[in-house]
Amino acid sequence: PGGKVFAEEQIVYRLKWLINASTAGDVFASSQGFFSREKLNVEVKAGGPERDAIRELELGYAQFGVASADQVIRALSKGARVKVLAQLFQVNPLQWIYRADAFTLTRPMDLAGKTIGITYGGNDETIMRALLASAGMDETQVVLAGVRYDYTPFFQNKVPIWPVYRNTQGILLSDKLKAGEERVSFFNPAEHGVRFVANSVVTSKKMMDQAPETVRRFTKALLAGWEAAMMPANETNVIRALTVHDRDTSKPVMRSQLAATRLMIQSNPDIPIGTIDTEAWRQTEQIMARQGLIPGPINVVDHLNPDSGL
Amino acid sequence: MKAKLFSGFPLTHDAQMSLLSCKDIRFQYPGTKTPLFDGLTITIDRPGFHALFGPSGIGKTTLAKIISGDIAGFSKQVKASGKGPCLYTYNQERLPGWSSVGRHVEQSTPEGRESLRDHLIHGFGLSNLLGMRFSQLSMGQCNRVNLLRYLLQDFRLLIMDESLANVDEPTREIIIYQIKSTFPKAGFLYISHNVVEVARFCDQIIVLRGRHKNPRTRLIVGQNHQKSQPLDKGALEASMLEIMNAA
Amino acid sequence: MKAKLFSGFPLTHDAQMSLLSCKDIRFQYPGTKTPLFDGLTITIDRPGFHALFGPSGIGKTTLAKIISGDIAGFSKQVKASGKGPCLYTYNQERLPGWSSVGRHVEQSTPEGRESLRDHLIHGFGLSNLLGMRFSQLSMGQCNRVNLLRYLLQDFRLLIMDESLANVDEPTREIIIYQIKSTFPKAGFLYISHNVVEVARFCDQIIVLRGRHKNPRTRLIVGQNHQKSQPLDKGALEASMLEIMNAA
Amino acid sequence: MLHRRIYQFFIVYFLGIGLLFGIKLVLGLSDYVIPGPSNLWNTATAEWYRYLGDVLNTFTVAVVGQVLSIIIALTVGVVGRKATWFGSFIKVAAYNVQAYPIVAIAPILFILLGDGYLTRLFIAAMICYFPLLLSVIGIMGEPVADIEHFYRITGRLRWQLEVKIRAFENLYKLTTVISGSATLAMAGTIVAEFIAANAGIGYSIRIALYQSDLSKILVALFMIGITLSFYQGVLEMLGTSLKKSWAGK
Amino acid sequence: MLHRRIYQFFIVYFLGIGLLFGIKLVLGLSDYVIPGPSNLWNTATAEWYRYLGDVLNTFTVAVVGQVLSIIIALTVGVVGRKATWFGSFIKVAAYNVQAYPIVAIAPILFILLGDGYLTRLFIAAMICYFPLLLSVIGIMGEPVADIEHFYRITGRLRWQLEVKIRAFENLYKLTTVISGSATLAMAGTIVAEFIAANAGIGYSIRIALYQSDLSKILVALFMIGITLSFYQGVLEMLGTSLKKSWAGK
C-alpha cells in the first residue's frame, strides 16, 4: 500500500484563551504545516474562561496546553504533575490602561489615591498587590475596584485605571478612545520590578516520561511556528491564518495587535523565542507564596524543562 | 307576612308584554353534522313560573344558553320583556373556595336585599351551612346555595337548568313555593326532568320534542299551583299526561 | 331473549349471605363539630336493586363512600358478600377527553363482555353518541355513559349516587328495568331523591333519617317492580307513604 | 398569529433601541459606551448574515436541548409527583442541582463530559428543564378526582394513564409552559456557548463583549429575537393544532 | 418535612461528592483536578464560616429578588393572560427580554443601574420571574367556567376576582411553582454576583474558579444547598399553611 508509512500522531493542544493575536504562533504552526513536518497531527483548540489545560492534560483530553504561570504553580502545589516546556511571553501582557490626558503613571507611587481596577482572584490582583508591596505602599493608599469583562466603568471613568491584555484588548480600547479623541497609556508592572510570568506551554510528566520524542518534536515545531509567525515578513499570512478563527477583528487592528505581541514574545532579539526565564518563575512563586496563594514552597524551577524543544 | 316583607322589592316585569319570544332560531354545534335547531320558534306570553321540558339530549341546555346569551349571537332572534338581564344558572356551578358560603352569598347580595337573602336562606334550609366552604357541601346543598344567590340578583328572566335536581322532593317543594310567592311577577324558566313537578308548579310548559317531530315544540299549560290553593289531582294528571304525550 | 344473552355472565353473588352489613359506624368530617354518624348500623339481607334514601345533606354520599371504601378505614365495620369489589359511582364523574366516548367505553370493557356492552349501549339510548367526546354530551347523556361503564365491571355491589339524576323519566325507567333484568342477582344500592322511583323499582329501601331521630335508619320494603309484572298502584302508594313518613 | 408575533417583536426591539439612544442623547455618552445609529446600522449590514448563521447554529442545539429538557422534566416530574419518600427525594435532588449555578459546575461538567456539543446541549437542557419541571410537578401532583375515580376504583389506574389524564386536563397550561420554555432553551444554549463553545451566537456575543462592541451585541440580540419569535409562533401553532387533534376542539 | 428535606439534601450532596471521589480514584487524578477528602475537609473547616456569611448575603438578595419576581410575574401574567393584542404584546416583550442572555445585556444594565445591589437584584429577579410567568400565564389564561359564570353573568367579574378565582383553583400548582422558584432566585442571584457584583457567594465562587480551586467550589455548593433546602422547606410549610388558611383544608 502506498501513502504514509507512519501514521501521524494525534495530538490535542489546548490554548488558554480564544484565538487571537496572542495565539499567532500556535495557529501559524498548525496552518503552515510545522506540526505535520514533525509527523504530528495537532488539533489546536481554543481556550476560554472555563477551560483549564492542566486539567485536560491529566484527564487525557489534551496532550499539550497553554497555561499561565500561576495556574502551573497552583497545580504543582496540589500534586499535579505538570512540566513547563516553553515560556511564550517574555513580557507579561497584563498591564493597566489609563487616559494619558488625565494623569501619567511613571512610578508605583503615582497610583496613590487612584481607583485601580483588578479582577479579584485573577492574576492581575496578585501582580498589583506584589507591585504595591514592592513599592512599599499600603493598600489603603489606593482604591481597589473589582472589575469584570465589561469595560463600562472604565469608559465612564469610574475606574480610570483598568487591567487589560496590552497586545489585544489594549489595542482595541486605545482605538476606541482614539475615535473619541482620547489618548491612552499603559502601566506595565514589569518596568517596576514585578516580573510575573504569563503564558507557557505545558505537558504532563507522564507524557514527558513516556513520549519524550513526541514532546521534543512538538515543542520544536511549535517554537518554529512562533518564530515564523513573529517575522514581520510573514504578517499577511499570519493574519490570514488568524482570520479563519477570529472573524471579529479587523485586519488593521490585528496588525497592530501582532506588532504589540512581537514585542512581548521577543522583547530581546538575543533571547530565542520560548526561553524560560527561570528567575522570573522563581519570583512568581515567591509572590504567590507571600500572598498565601500556595501553602508552601514547590520549587517550580524543578518543573521547568528549558531544553525540551532543542 | 313574608309577602309583605318584600313588597318593596322592585318588580321589574311588565305583565303586558310577552315574557319571552324566540324566533326562527337555527343552531348547530361546530363539528356536528345536523343542526340542533332549525327554525325554532317559542313564545311565552306572560311572566310566571314556566318550564322547559324534554328528553335528555334534546337541547334544553343549549336553548337556555341561547336565550340567556351564554351562547352568543342570537340577540336579534331572542326577545324578552322587562328590565334586567336574562340569567342562566345550572346545577354544576360552584362557589369560590376561599371563604365560607355565607360570606360569598353576603358579598353577592345587592344592597337593600339583605332581608330577602335572610328570608331565602331560612326557607332553603341553609341556615346551618353558612359557615361551611362550598366544597364541604352535599350535592343538594350545593344546588340550593347556588340557586339562592341568583335569586338575589336583578333579572327579567331566570333560567334554572336542573338547579334543584339533587335536592330531595320535600325541600324542593318548599323552595318552589317560596320562589313563586316571593317573586310573583318575575319570569322563570325551570328545566327539570320531573313531570309531576313541572305539571304541578309551572304555568306554561314548553316541551322540546325530537328532531323529526313537527312542530318542534308544544306549549302546555300546567297547574301553576300555589301553596295556599287546593290541588286538583285530576287536572294535574291530565297535565302530566299531556306533557308526556307531547314529549 | 335479552336475559338469555347474558346467562353466561358470571353472577358472583351468593343469595344465602347478606348483601351488606354495616355495624356501628362512627364518622365525623374533620373540622366539623358533631359526628355525622354515631353508631350507625345497616343490614340488607339479599342481593337485588335496593335504595338509599333521605333528605339532602343527611349523609347518603358519605355513607356510600364508607361502604365502597372511597372513604377508607371502615373495612372492619363494613361487610358485603360475594366476590368483586364494592364500586361507587356518582353523577359528576367524567370520562377523559382525548378520544370519543365509544372508544373509552370500549377500552374499559373487560374481555368477554362486549355483547353485554353493546346491549347496554343500545338500551341506554347511547348508540348515536359513541363518536362524541364526553365534553360534548348533555348532562343526562353524561350520566348514562358513566353508569354504563361501571355496569360492565366486576362488582359485588354497585352504589349509584344520583347516577341518573339528570336523565329524563322514560329513559330512566327503561334503564332501571334493563339493569334489573340483566343483573338479576347482583347487588345495587341506588341513591335517588325520587320517591316514586325508589318505591316502585327498589326491593329494600334504607331511609337515612335526621340526626336526632331514633333509630337513624329505617328499612322499608319497596315494590321491586319488574317490567313484565303488573304494577299494584295501591301498594306503590303505600310504600311511598311509608318512605316519606320514615324520612 | 405568527406574523403578529414577529411584528410585535419589531416593536419591542425598536422600543429598546430607542430607549438606549435616548439615554445616549440625554447623558451625552460617547460612541464607545453606546453606539450611535449609523454605527449600529453599519455593523448590522456587515454582520447580519454571519450572525444569522450563528443564531441558526445555536437554534438547532436549543431545539434538541428543549426536547431533551421536556423529556427530563416529564421523567423527573412523573417520578417526583408522588408524596412518597422517593418522590420527595427526586425532587430534592432536582431542585438542588438546579440551585448550583451552571458556571460553578462547569468545571465538573468538563471533567465528566469533555467539551463540545454534548456539554453545550447538557447545559442548555439544564437551564431549560427546571421551569418545566416545576409545572409538571404542579400538574402531575394534583389528582383529577372526577375522571380518575373510575380507573382507580376498578384498578385500571396505571401511572401512564394517570399522567395522561392530568396532562390532558391541563393541556393549556402545559402547552403554554412548553412553548414558553423555547425561550429558556435558547437562552440556555447561549449561556452554554458563552462559557464552553467555539460556535454559535453565544460565542460571538462573548467575543463582542471581549471587544466591547455593543453594536454587535445589539445586532446579535436582534437576530436572536427574530428567530425566537418565529420559533415561538410555530410552537404555539403546533400547540393549537395538538389541542385540536387531541381534545377535538 | 423540613428535616426530611435537609437530610435528603445530605444524601444528594454526598452521593455527588462520592461520585467525584470515585472518578478521582479510578483515574488517579491529582488534587488539582478533583480535590481529595482531606483537602476538601481542610478547605471546609477553613472556609465554611466565611462562605456561610456569603451565602446568607446572597440569600437575602435572593429572597427580595424572588418576591420581586413573583410580583413581576403576576403583573405580566395578569396583563398578558388575555388573548388581546395588548396581552400578546406584553407576552412577546416578556419572552424576548428573557431570551437575551443576561451576560449580553449586563453592559446595558450596568449603564442603567450601576453595579451593586440593584443590578444584582434585578438580574436575580429576571432569571427567576420567567418560569413563574409561564405558569401564571398558563393558569390565568384558562377560565374556571363553573365558578366564574355567576360573576360574569351578573357583571361582577372584575379582573381581580377573576385572578383570585383562577389562583385559588390552581393553588397547588402555584405554590409548587413559587416555592420551587426559590431555587431559581438563588441561582439567579449567584449568576448576578458572578457577572456583576463584589459580594455574595457567586462572587466567591468566581474567585475560586479563577484560582482553579474546586474544593472551595464544593464547599460553596454545600452551603448553597443546605441554605436552599432549608428555605425551600420553610416555603413549603408556608404554602401548606396558606392552603390551610385560605382553602380551609
Ligand SMILES: Nc1ncnc2c1ncn2[C@@H]1O[C@H](COP(=O)(O)OP(=O)(O)OP(=O)(O)O)[C@@H](O)[C@H]1O
Ligand atoms: N359542545 C358540543 N359539541 C357538540 N355537540 C354538543 C355539544 N354540547 C351539546 N351537544 C349535543 O347537543 C345536544 C343537546 O345538548 P343539551 O345539553 O342542550 O341537551 P339537554 O336537553 O340539556 O339534555 P340533558 O337533559 O341531558 O341535560 C346533545 O345531543 C349533545 O350531545
Ligand SMILES: Nc1ncnc2c1ncn2[C@@H]1O[C@H](COP(=O)(O)OP(=O)(O)OP(=O)(O)O)[C@@H](O)[C@H]1O
Ligand atoms: N368534606 C366535608 N367536610 C365537612 N363536612 C362535609 C364534607 N362533606 C360533606 N359534609 C357534610 O356532611 C353532610 C352529609 O353530606 P353528604 O354529601 O353525605 O350528603 P347527602 O346525603 O349525599 O346529600 P345530597 O342528597 O344533597 O347529596 C352534609 O351536611 C355536608 O355538609
Ligand SMILES: [Mg+2]
Ligand atoms: Mg341539560
Ligand SMILES: [Mg+2]
Ligand atoms: Mg349526595
